[in-house]
Amino acid sequence: MNVTMDHQAKGYGRPDISSASISSDIFEPTISSFDESEAKQLATLVDWLNRILPNLSLPINASDKELRSYLSDGTVLCRILNKLRPGSVIECGGSNQPSESCSDNVKRFLAAMDDMKLPRFQPSDLEKGPMKNVLECLLTLRAHFMPNGNGCALSDSSSPNKSGSDVSISRKLLRQTLGGSHSSRIEVSPQAYSSTLSGEDRRKAASDSKFQRALRSPVMAEPSAALIHHVGHKFHEVFQLKQGCYADLPAAKISEMMKSNSLDNAPTQSLLSVVNGILDESVERKNSEIPHRVACLLRKVVQEIERRISTQAEHLRTQSNLFKAREEKYQSRIKVLEALATGTSEESQVVMNQLQQIKTEKTKMEEKKKLEEQDVVRLAKEKEQINNEIWTLKQELETGRKANEESCLRMETEAKKTQQQLEERLKEVLHLLTESRSRVKELEAYSESKNQRLSKKENIYQNFTDFQLGALQELKLASQTIKQDTLRTQKSYSDEFHRLGTKLKALADASQNYYAVLAENRKLHNEVQELKGNIRVYCRIRPFLPGQKEKQTIIDSLNEYGELAITNPSKQGKDGQRSFKFNKIYGPEAAQADVYSDIQPLIRSVLDGYNACIFAYGQTGSGKTYTMSGPDGASKEEWGVNYRALNDLFNISQTRSRIFTYEIGVQMVEIYNEQVRDLLSNDGSQKKYPSLCVLSFDFTNDLLDISFPLIYLHTLGILSTSQPNGLAVPDATMHSVNSTSDVVELMEIGLKNRAKGATALNERSSRSHSIVTIHVRGADAKNGTSLRGSLHLVDLAGSERVDRSEVTGDRLKESQHINKSLSALGDVIFALAQKSTHIPYRNSKLTQVLQSSLGGHAKTLMFVQLNPELSSYSETLSTLKFAERVSGVELGAARTNKEGRDLRELMEQVASLKDTISKKDEEIERLQLLKDLKNVYPGVTDLDALWNRVSCTSVKATEKTDKLSQKRRQKSTISSQKAAVLGSNCNI
Numbered sequence: 003m004n005v006t007m008d009h010q011a012k013g014y015g016r017p018d019i020s021s022a023s024i025s026s027d028i029f030e031p032t033i034s035s036f037d038e039s040e041a042k043q044l045a046t047l048v049d050w051l052n053r054i055l056p057n058l059s060l061p062i063n064a065s066d067k068e069l070r071s072y073l074s075d076g077t078v079l080c081r082i083l084n085k086l087r088p089g090s091v092i093e094c095g096g097s098n099q100p101s102e103s104c105s106d107n108v109k110r111f112l113a114a115m116d117d118m119k120l121p122r123f124q125p126s127d128l129e130k131g132p133m134k135n136v137l138e139c140l141l142t143l144r145a146h147f148m149p150n151g152n153g154c155a156l157s158d159s160s161s162p163n164k165s166g167s168d169v170s171i172s173r174k175l176l177r178q179t180l181g182g183s184h185s186s187r188i189e190v191s192p193q194a195y196s197s198t199l200s201g202e203d204r205r206k207a208a209s210d211s212k213f214q215r216a217l218r219s220p221v222m223a224e225p226s227a228a229l230i231h232h233v234g235h236k237f238h239e240v241f242q243l244k245q246g247c248y249a250d251l252p253a254a255k256i257s258e259m260m261k262s263n264s265l266d267n268a269p270t271q272s273l274l275s276v277v278n279g280i281l282d283e284s285v286e287r288k289n290s291e292i293p294h295r296v297a298c299l300l301r302k303v304v305q306e307i308e309r310r311i312s313t314q315a316e317h318l319r320t321q322s323n324l325f326k327a328r329e330e331k332y333q334s335r336i337k338v339l340e341a342l343a344t345g346t347s348e349e350s351q352v353v354m355n356q357l358q359q360i361k362t363e364k365t366k367m368e369e370k371k372k373l374e375e376q377d378v379v380r381l382a383k384e385k386e387q388i389n390n391e392i393w394t395l396k397q398e399l400e401t402g403r404k405a406n407e408e409s410c411l412r413m414e415t416e417a418k419k420t421q422q423q424l425e426e427r428l429k430e431v432l433h434l435l436t437e438s439r440s441r442v443k444e445l446e447a448y449s450e451s452k453n454q455r456l457s458k459k460e461n462i463y464q465n466f467t468d469f470q471l472g473a474l475q476e477l478k479l480a481s482q483t484i485k486q487d488t489l490r491t492q493k494s495y496s497d498e499f500h501r502l503g504t505k506l507k508a509l510a511d512a513s514q515n516y517y518a519v520l521a522e523n524r525k526l527h528n529e530v531q532e533l534k535g536n537i538r539v540y541c542r543i544r545p546f547l548p549g550q551k552e553k554q555t556i557i558d559s560l561n562e563y564g565e566l567a568i569t570n571p572s573k574q575g576k577d578g579q580r581s582f583k584f585n586k587i588y589g590p591e592a593a594q595a596d597v598y599s600d601i602q603p604l605i606r607s608v609l610d611g612y613n614a615c616i617f618a619y620g621q622t623g624s625g626k627t628y629t630m631s632g633p634d635g636a637s638k639e640e641w642g643v644n645y646r647a648l649n650d651l652f653n654i655s656q657t658r659s660r661i662f663t664y665e666i667g668v669q670m671v672e673i674y675n676e677q678v679r680d681l682l683s684n685d686g687s688q689k690k691y692p693s694l695c696v697l698s699f700d701f702t703n704d705l706l707d708i709s710f711p712l713i714y715l716h717t718l719g720i721l722s723t724s725q726p727n728g729l730a731v732p733d734a735t736m737h738s739v740n741s742t743s744d745v746v747e748l749m750e751i752g753l754k755n756r757a758k759g760a761t762a763l764n765e766r767s768s769r770s771h772s773i774v775t776i777h778v779r780g781a782d783a784k785n786g787t788s789l790r791g792s793l794h795l796v797d798l799a800g801s802e803r804v805d806r807s808e809v810t811g812d813r814l815k816e817s818q819h820i821n822k823s824l825s826a827l828g829d830v831i832f833a834l835a836q837k838s839t840h841i842p843y844r845n846s847k848l849t850q851v852l853q854s855s856l857g858g859h860a861k862t863l864m865f866v867q868l869n870p871e872l873s874s875y876s877e878t879l880s881t882l883k884f885a886e887r888v889s890g891v892e893l894g895a896a897r898t899n900k901e902g903r904d905l906r907e908l909m910e911q912v913a914s915l916k917d918t919i920s921k922k923d924e925e926i927e928r929l930q931l932l933k934d935l936k937n938v939y940p941g942v943t944d945l946d947a948l949w950n951r952v953s954c955t956s957v958k959a960t961e962k963t964d965k966l967s968q969k970r971r972q973k974s975t976i977s978s979q980k981a982a983v984l985g986s987n988c989n990i
């Protein structure tokens with residue numbers, strides 16, 4: 003090469019053919035050697051291919067071009083592979099298919115080769131350049147599938163195949179490539195080679211040696227000769243080992259071998275012998291594991307070999323490039339020479355000769371180049387195979403190493419885990435031990451304290467048991483005592499119940515008799531009233547008023563027998579004295595309650611169905627209103643007859659509610675100037691309805707209904723006496739009385755509405771007659787019968803004489819009306835006394851209103867009110883005379899004195915009966931109360947004890963009741979005595 007360049011540099015203008023010849027001579031021995039071997043291999047391969055694919059008909063001495071035409075589309079390759087291993091690849095079409103399919107077939111074939119881990123060629127090898135790589139690949143494939151066939155890749159078909167395995171094939175290839183011990187042309191040393199050749203051959207051999215050196219240096223990893231000479235013996239010592247001893251090598255020896263100096267300087271043959279030795283040792287040991295350090299050594303050595311092969315391949319590629327460049331130059335020379343050939347014929351002949359020579363030379367060079375290229379390809383192939391083998395070995399080593407490492411790691415992990423578990427277990431055991439110890443201590447302490455507590459408790463229980471036993475004894479005794487007490491109490495209860503039963507029986511009998519007694523009482527009461535006279539006169543003397551200067555009284559004397567004596571201050575002696583006798587006389591000190599207690603039986607008789615009339619008669623300022631209503635703003639003690647009568651009737655109706663159902667209605671009218679006006683109206687003009695509920699009687703059905711009146715007359719009409727319901731003034735407002743507060747409210751309304759006028763005699767003088775009418779209707783709960791009674795409470799207008807009242811005009815008219823009505827009242831009373839056939843009720847409104855209570859079975863009581871003042875003597879005398887006349891009517895009944903004895907007896911009987919009735923009333927009340935208590939305390943059996951307890955708490959009430967009873971009895975006694983006196987008088 004350098005020579006050629008020199009020729010060009012010298013400016014010969016044409017290529018120096020001699021130098022080219024020289025240059026070609028250099029490669030001669032190698033080319034001839036390659037041709038022979040490769041031709042044989044190619045023939046073997048073609049024969050094999052034709053046998054696999056009979057239709058292929060590949061020529062035995064096929065050129066690269068022919069081979070390319072057969073193999074370039076990849077179809078034949080795929081078929082070969084599928085023949086060898088059916089289904090390995092899928093063929094796509096044939097040679098007439100697009101180039102894409104062809105390249106796909108090639109790719110699939112190459113992929114299959116990769117899968118089999120077999121060396122392969124590059125796709126570009128099929129497109130251009132020598133087909134050596136392709137042939138190598140096919141030879142490898144043949145060797146892979148036909149290990150016992152006719153030879154393997156690059157090896158003589160006749161050479162023995164010792165193991166038949168891929169490994170041994172690869173190993174052989176490796177030996178062949180890198181100068182193994184047998185039949186390798188590369189391994190031949192330059193000296194030995196030259197000695198066997200003739201002069202020309204020796205020259206070629208020298209060139210070959212140059213080529214060999216060129217192959218090996220400068221990048222070939224073989225050590226330089228000088229270096230080998232210097233340290234070769236040392237490397238030899240280092241790597242010279244007996245086979246089968248690698249596993250037993252000491253670590254120091256291996257590390258010495260693995261040193262970079264040792265490896266770098268060791269000859270390739272030594273390295274290969276190491277690899278072979280290790281692999282043989284591994285084979286002999288029958289797949290037993292290679293020690294780690296030996297594996298490391300093997301890896302190092304293989305790496306070194308790999309490095310050297312790659313260096314050699316690189317060098318070959320460089321050489322190939324050089325040849326290519328040289329070829330190009332030759333081509334250009336040929337062109338020049340051809341151009342020259344077109345010149346002179348002589349020259350042309352010479353040139354033609356030269357050209358022929360050059361062509362020959364070129365052909366040789368091309369062939370040589372081809373061989374070199376094939377050699378390069380073969381070497382690359384071998385390198386690849388070696389790489390594969392190395393890779394496989396590496397994989398095996400790696401797998402082994404990994405398995406080892408994994409095993410070690412696993413074992414280490416397990417050891418660690420076990421150690422950890424043991425440590426944890428130890429800790430747990432220690433912890434348990436500590437806990438157990440503390441627990442034992444705690445239990446000991448607890449046991450001790452519990453022992454102490456138990457001993458304490460034992461003592462306490464012992465004491466408690468002793469105490470309980472004592473208590474039990476006491477309880478037994480107490481139980482016996484209680485048992486005895488219980489028996490005693492049971493007996494006493496039994497006795498009590500027996501007594502109570504007896505009492506209850508008596509009471510039941512008494513209750514049965516009550517109605518009979520009540521009826522008898524009413525009968526007797528009526529008889530007594532008749533005997534006493536239907537008109538009774540009670541006289542009441544007003545006290546001097548506070549602040550009154552004149553305190554001289556005309557009352558001379560009075561006694562409890564109703565006798566009154568007055569004195570005329572203008573007449574001295576007996577002429578000046580006048581005596582009167584009435585049913586009752588109340589002095590100035592008499593209280594309202596005293597007055598009422600005497601008229602109470604009369605009022606109560608209304609509840610038994612009687613009509614009664616109480617009126618107050620007297621001059622102005624004599625105390626009529628005081629007696630009937632009480633003073634202005636009266637307290638309960640100062641209540642007059644009206645309040646008390648209403649309240650009393652209401653209370654009695656409540657107590658009798660189990661026997662009778664009472665309805666009490668009230669009317670209040672006044673007669674002013676002979677006109678009747680309603681006083682229970684809130685409106686003074688009487689054009690509005692009253693605010694209170696109104697009771698009215700149903701005249702047709704004799705029923706009392708609650709409703710409002712339809713018409714409110716300014717002047718109310720008066721009905722005749724023939725009306726059965728007894729309502730003289732039906733249009734007057736009627737209020738029901740349901741409580742004491744109703745009573746007070748009614749009276750206040752009445753007093754407010756009452757017409758008043760100031761006179762010279764009394765600044766609060768009433769100029770009208772005030773009539774409060776109480777209507778009572780009771781229904782017997784037992785037999786359903788009803789009764790009706792009415793009570794007129796009349797506060798008459800002043801009875802003074804006109805001339806003294808010094809009034810004129812309207813006042814005079816009022817006085818005339820008053821006098822007229824009072825004289826009409828007197829006339830009626832006298833007519834009744836004389837039992838006249840005609841009773842002049844119609845002479846005045848007053849007598850018309852009072853008609854139902856004057857005469858018949860009605861009971862009439864007149865309060866004669868007296869002003870004790872000296873100045874009122876003549877008026878008082880006049881009043882007394884009127885009262886005497888009325889009282890005389892009563893006395894007229896005494897005309898039957900012949901019946902005095904009977905009368906006395908009757909009076910006594912009446913008194914006795916009254917006493918009995920009052921006792922029965924008390925007993926009934928007591929029983930009623932007991933019954934109520936029993937309802938309240940259903941568990942209490944000792945009713946007597948309960949009664950006593952209740953009695954104690956209500957002792958005041960009982961005492962009061964007793965007092966009243968006593969008083970009543972006293973009165974009865976007095977009445978009896980009186981009757982007796984009267985009887986005796988009559989007898990006299």
Ligand SMILES: Nc1ncnc2c1ncn2[C@@H]1O[C@H](COP(=O)(O)OP(=O)(O)OP(=O)(O)O)[C@@H](O)[C@H]1O
Pocket residue numbers: 543544545547590620621622623624625626627628629633764766767768798799800801867
């Ligand atoms: N028994 C009595 N105790 C104390 N004060 C009495 C008594 N009677 C009447 N009075 C007082 O005498 C005065 C005149 O009494 P009252 O108004 O009742 O007379 P009257 O007869 O109703 O007069 P008139 O006919 O004008 O209505 C009043 O202040 C009254 O309080």
